[in-house]
Amino acid sequence: MPFYEYACQACGHRLETMQKMSDEPLKECPECHKPELKKLVSAGGFTHRATGLDNAPACASGACGASCMSK
Numbered sequence: 001m002p003f004y005e006y007a008c009q010a011c012g013h014r015l016e017t018m019q020k021m022s023d024e025p026l027k028e029c030p031e032c033h034k035p036e037l038k039k040l041v042s043a044g045g046f047t048h049r050a051t052g053l054d055n056a057p058a059c060a061s062g063a064c065g066a067s068c069m070s071k
Ligand SMILES: [Zn+2]
Pocket: 008, 009, 010, 011, 012, 013, 029, 030, 031, 032, 033, 034, 036
């Protein structure tokens, strides 16, 4: 499942979440409750999909985060 990171444009709060491709993007910030969340590109997930290097050292170490460790 894709792994997304959001940042709130109003208060700067950041969060990470797993969502299906078909899910609506999050909008409301859980901190300030303003509809200012903006989806960030997940660098880790994008890199793995782009290169196919699922067994690269960076992945094995967990450096790219939970999205690769859960495969
Ligand atoms: Zn906020």
